[in-house]
Every structure is written in C-alpha cells, then in structure tokens.
Amino acid sequence: MQVLSSVSHRDPLRWCDLPDRPLRLDEVRVNVRAAGVNPVDWKMRQGDLLGVAQRILGPRGPLVVGVDFAGDVAQVGSNVTDLKVGDRVVGGTDFSRGQFGSYARQVQVRADQCALLPDNVDFADAACLPVAGVTAQTCLFSLGKLKERSDPRALILGASGGVGHFAVQLARIHGAVSVGVCSTRNVELVKRLGGIAIDYNQTDLQAAVAHHGPYDVIVDAVGGGAYAAKFCLQLLKPGGVRVLVVPSPADYLSIALPGPTVTVLGRPNRETLAPLVAELAAGRLQVVIQEKIPMDQAERAHEVSRAGKVVGKLVLVA
Ligand SMILES: NC(=O)c1ccc[n+]([C@@H]2O[C@H](COP(=O)([O-])OP(=O)(O)OC[C@H]3O[C@@H](n4cnc5c(N)ncnc54)[C@H](OP(=O)(O)O)[C@@H]3O)[C@@H](O)[C@H]2O)c1
Structure with a gap:
C-alpha cells in the first residue's frame, strides 16, 4: 500500500510502500480518489495532543496523516454485507482503531466508517465532509x-x-x-x-x-x-x-x-455522514473548495492550511 508519510513528525511527506495488513472481517479497502485537508492533519505532524495520542494508540510504523477520504471500494471483508466492490463511498480513518491516515492510495477501515455516495456526488466534494x-x-x-x-x-x-x-x-x-x-x-x-x-x-x-x-x-x-x-x-x-x-x-x-x-470532537462514520451526503446529493448543501491539489503536493496544501486563510476547503486529489 502506497502512503504519504513522514518518518518523524517534522520530516516532509514522502510516498512510501507499506505492507498490506490482512483485511479484517468487518473492514473494506477503499481506493482513495480524494482526501480532504483539515488543520488537524498538519497539527498532528507538529506533535500536538492528537499527534501524541496517535503515537500511543495508532498503528506502528510511519506517521500517515489525513482523516477524510472518498473513493471506490476495492475489497470487502468476509462479514461485510452492506458494501460491495465498486461502491462509491466517503468516510474517515480512525487511528485509535489502528488505522493509517487517508493521504494514501488506499485506506483500510471498518465498513461502518463509510457512507455510500450517489453517482451525482463528486469525490472531491464528498471528501470535504467528514x-x-x-x-x-x-x-x-x-x-x-x-x-x-x-x-x-x-x-x-x-x-x-x-x-x-x-x-x-x-x-x-x-x-x-x-x-x-x-x-x-x-x-x-x-x-x-x-x-x-x-x-x-x-x-x-x-x-x-x-x-x-x-x-x-x-x-x-x-x-x-x-x-x-x-x-x-x-x-x-x-x-x-x-x-x-x-x-x-x-x-x-x-x-x-x-x-x-x-x-466537540467530530467523529465521521456512516451514521454521521449519511445526513450530510443526503443534503449534498439534494443540492441543498454546497462545498466551497478553494483549491484541488494533487496528492503529490500535500506538503504545499499543509503550508496553505497552516496560514489560516483557507476559504471553504482544500482537497487532495489522486
Ligand atoms: N474539535 C474538532 O473535532 C475539530 C474539527 C474540525 C476542526 N477543528 C479545529 O477547528 C479550527 C477550524 O477548522 P477549519 O477547518 O474550519 O479551519 P480553516 O478552514 O483553516 O479556517 C480558516 C478560516 O478561518 C477564518 N478566520 C480566521 N480568523 C478569524 C476570525 N478571527 N474570525 C472569523 N474568521 C476567522 C479565515 O478567514 P479570514 O482569514 O478571512 O478571517 C479562514 O476562512 C482548526 O483549529 C481545527 O483544527 C476541530
């Protein structure tokens, strides 16, 4: 699995290969098409409180930041009955469940961390929601x-x-x-x-x-x-x-x-995301995207976010 990671909190983000861990029975593997950028992504790299928690509770190995993702399901665990390969989904990764972040080609998350996306909802827009x-x-x-x-x-x-x-x-x-x-x-x-x-x-x-x-x-x-x-x-x-x-x-x-x-602690999962997806699909909710940035340029996205002037959202696109 290819991920954007930094070896320590202060290193620049670089692509690296991690061995795929076996898919758990209730998990899905999702091809990431877009990943929303949040201030927490760069704050974790600076070793803030959540960064410390990530080090303690998160997966062993390099730091892979990012929570928000949207993409298509590539593989489903044997107990997953409500998602299938090819489904379009949006969700959020959770380091406290031992998961790597969403700045990656693929994520592995529990099926109930994903909400289905109708065809009229764009991956980039959806990835800004979680x-x-x-x-x-x-x-x-x-x-x-x-x-x-x-x-x-x-x-x-x-x-x-x-x-x-x-x-x-x-x-x-x-x-x-x-x-x-x-x-x-x-x-x-x-x-x-x-x-x-x-x-x-x-x-x-x-x-x-x-x-x-x-x-x-x-x-x-x-x-x-x-x-x-x-x-x-x-x-x-x-x-x-x-x-x-x-x-x-x-x-x-x-x-x-x-x-x-x-x-507050925003916790994206199927239950919390579904009402937002419904509003987006119905055209009642708009996502204002300041810039779509290629995932290779995530470092620049963090510089822009860190400046504190983003209007709406930044989103990384695969
Ligand atoms: N607790 C949680 O679960 C949770 C979840 C999400 C985010 N957060 C935190 O919440 C904060 C906001 O997140 P975000 O994603 O909304 O950040 P953001 O998109 O980076 O916020 C930037 C916006 O804030 C505006 N702004 C800056 N100073 C302002 C002021 N004094 N009055 C009014 N607007 C001001 C800026 O516009 P101008 O510069 O033009 O004023 C800019 O549009 C971050 O610190 C983030 O880490 C926490």
Whole structure:
C-alpha cells in the first residue's frame, strides 16, 4: 500500500510502500480518489495532543496523516454485507482503531466508517465532509440541540472556514437564523451560503452580532481567544450553548464545569455522514473548495492550511 508519510513528525511527506495488513472481517479497502485537508492533519505532524495520542494508540510504523477520504471500494471483508466492490463511498480513518491516515492510495477501515455516495456526488466534494461537516453538524444539532429550539438562532464564528461554511448552511437548511462572522473579503460568500454576514472588522462587532440574537448555539471555530468568553456568553439565550471547536488550556476549566461552554470532537462514520451526503446529493448543501491539489503536493496544501486563510476547503486529489 502506497502512503504519504513522514518518518518523524517534522520530516516532509514522502510516498512510501507499506505492507498490506490482512483485511479484517468487518473492514473494506477503499481506493482513495480524494482526501480532504483539515488543520488537524498538519497539527498532528507538529506533535500536538492528537499527534501524541496517535503515537500511543495508532498503528506502528510511519506517521500517515489525513482523516477524510472518498473513493471506490476495492475489497470487502468476509462479514461485510452492506458494501460491495465498486461502491462509491466517503468516510474517515480512525487511528485509535489502528488505522493509517487517508493521504494514501488506499485506506483500510471498518465498513461502518463509510457512507455510500450517489453517482451525482463528486469525490472531491464528498471528501470535504467528514471532519469539517460532521463537526459542524455535531455542534449545531447534537450539542446545540438546534432542531429542538423555538425561533432557532445560530452564531458561527469563523464562518468562511471548513467547519464554519458548513455550519452556516446547516443551520439555515434546518430553519434557523444563521449568522456568520467573517472578514470583509468573505462577506459575499457567507451571504451566498444563506447566512447573515457580520464583518469582524467593523467597529462595534458586539452590537452588530447582538442585533440578530440572542442565540441558542454559538459555534466558535476560530479559537485562540479571538472571541472571549464574555463576548459570547452575553449573546446566548438562557439554556444556550457555546461550542469551542478549538479549546485552549484556558478554556479547560469552563468546559469541565457544568455550564454553557462545551467542546466537540467530530467523529465521521456512516451514521454521521449519511445526513450530510443526503443534503449534498439534494443540492441543498454546497462545498466551497478553494483549491484541488494533487496528492503529490500535500506538503504545499499543509503550508496553505497552516496560514489560516483557507476559504471553504482544500482537497487532495489522486
Ligand atoms: N474539535 C474538532 O473535532 C475539530 C474539527 C474540525 C476542526 N477543528 C479545529 O477547528 C479550527 C477550524 O477548522 P477549519 O477547518 O474550519 O479551519 P480553516 O478552514 O483553516 O479556517 C480558516 C478560516 O478561518 C477564518 N478566520 C480566521 N480568523 C478569524 C476570525 N478571527 N474570525 C472569523 N474568521 C476567522 C479565515 O478567514 P479570514 O482569514 O478571512 O478571517 C479562514 O476562512 C482548526 O483549529 C481545527 O483544527 C476541530
């Protein structure tokens, strides 16, 4: 199996051959046609907390990053009855199950980590869904309970990024007032996605955001203290939830204590991906792709992502 790997966390990504491990009974082997790029991919290479966890729980051998993939099934384990060779699928790898990442020619994952793709859904679009789309969905609906609220209102901080551009749309699709905070250059994009765009460069940001609130859920997809707890908490309805997609150590106490601040871990699998695939296939959800990058140039993709200015998603194509 050919994978893009680095020997240690700081080495450049290079193609290398790994011996195929035998397919487990409940697994499928998938030819990777596209792999979405997420900040976690380069963060793991820098040895962040997840990188350490990967070293402890992940497979022995070189570091192969990447979670998101879309492609066609090449082989199925003997207990797999719901997928067959040739099926088009999208999914996410999971190092805690001993799996290598998706920057590879093929991945081996459990069948229930894959959702079927209809023919009208492009591999590149689908490959952008797993981490970013599932995280947005989890913030709004599992944690924010947006579908159970009356007069639902969502505020998305970081509305032009991977997580944010999905969150703006998903809130709107499910009937909520969807307000997205972004830079001046991304105001038109957020409006096009159906959100009320608020430019973070304006003088009284708090008043501009408060005008459309209070909110049932605030998704902070920026982190790094850009939007202070005080700023967010006074914008929440009673019973509202502030979801920190990127918690920093200063947030750990408020997350641990009962209260409105929580964090999220997006977990892509068949169950979490299927509703997103359905929205994509129906044309209600759009994937904004800043650039499709050949997988050979994954190193450049990481440089672009690391700069923190990506609009929508970057995706590696085989
Ligand atoms: N917990 C989880 O399960 C989970 C899942 C997915 C992602 N994450 C984390 O969440 C973060 C976001 O991920 P992502 O994929 O959405 O990242 P991304 O696509 O790289 O986000 C970049 C976007 O953020 C915008 N941005 C930067 N500073 C901003 C600010 N102060 N206010 C509003 N927008 C701002 C940028 O636009 P401008 O520069 O024009 O403002 C750019 O469009 C990353 O740190 C990632 O590691 C966590």
